[in-house]
Amino acid sequence: MMWDTADGDEVTTADGGLPNDATTHGLAADDLDQRLAGALERMGHVARTMLSRQAYLEGVSPLQFQLLLKLESTAGPRVSDLAIELDVSQATVSDALGTMRRKELVSKQQDPADRRNSVFSLTQQGESLRRRLARWDQPIADRLAPLEVGEKGTALRVVLEVVSGLQDEGVINVARTCLTCRFFDDTTHPETATPYHCLLLDVPFADPQLRVDCAEHEPRTVGAAT
Numbered sequence: 001m002m003w004d005t006a007d008g009d010e011v012t013t014a015d016g017g018l019p020n021d022a023t024t025h026g027l028a029a030d031d032l033d034q035r036l037a038g039a040l041e042r043m044g045h046v047a048r049t050m051l052s053r054q055a056y057l058e059g060v061s062p063l064q065f066q067l068l069l070k071l072e073s074t075a076g077p078r079v080s081d082l083a084i085e086l087d088v089s090q091a092t093v094s095d096a097l098g099t100m101r102r103k104e105l106v107s108k109q110q111d112p113a114d115r116r117n118s119v120f121s122l123t124q125q126g127e128s129l130r131r132r133l134a135r136w137d138q139p140i141a142d143r144l145a146p147l148e149v150g151e152k153g154t155a156l157r158v159v160l161e162v163v164s165g166l167q168d169e170g171v172i173n174v175a176r177t178c179l180t181c182r183f184f185d186d187t188t189h190p191e192t193a194t195p196y197h198c199l200l201l202d203v204p205f206a207d208p209q210l211r212v213d214c215a216e217h218e219p220r221t222v223g224a225a226t
């Protein structure tokens with residue numbers, strides 16, 4: 001549909017009378033789902049750009065940055081686990097860790113659980129860089145801070161539901177969220193202010209408390225109800 005603006009220009013409009021949205025790629029002129037997917041893609045682009053800028057400022061690659069955030073001062077996960085979690089090959093992770101060893105950011109040890117494997121931990125230098133990089137997403141958190149807790153809780157659940165669905169379809173490998181956890185129960189007291197229950201800790205909770213990367217997460221069986 002064509003429409004004349006107050007300045008006399010002609011614009012193509014969608015059903016609601018607003019201009020067409022490029023995120024719909026012309027396939028469905030007013031598809032809310034498509035625009036939400038487009039907004040998430042924009043957000044992902046913003047986050048990747050911020051992370052990359054911060055990484056290069058500190059002299060590391062974005063992957064080395066992500067590895068720094070995954071490792072600790074004590075012996076950490078194996079290369080194979082890191083590769084699965086970051087959705088890259090083991091060779092890519094090994095290369096990045098080799099570079100980080102040369103920069104003296106990580107050290108390599110024999111895996112105490114399996115002597116054929118190696119595990120990596122942060123050096124003091126790596127730990128101090130990790131602390132500097134840990135707040136890379138603060139500008140995003142600052143933008144969210146003024147919003148109502150209820151709004152943020154709903155947004156968190158919606159995004160985690162999308163992540164959970166994509167993990168079930170095999171699009172991503174690892175998501176340690178409540179919605180993909182075998183300890184998550186939303187059937188015991190669903191009509192209350194705290195409709196969920198963490199079966200591991202026996203704690204009721206609600207949307208704003210949903211975990212995005214829980215240390216105690218254990219994967220649920222795919223297809224099990226959340």
Ligand code: SF4
Nearest residue numbers: 178181183184198214
């Ligand atoms: S263990 Fe963690 S991820 Fe699992 S339900 Fe409890 S809080 Fe959520």
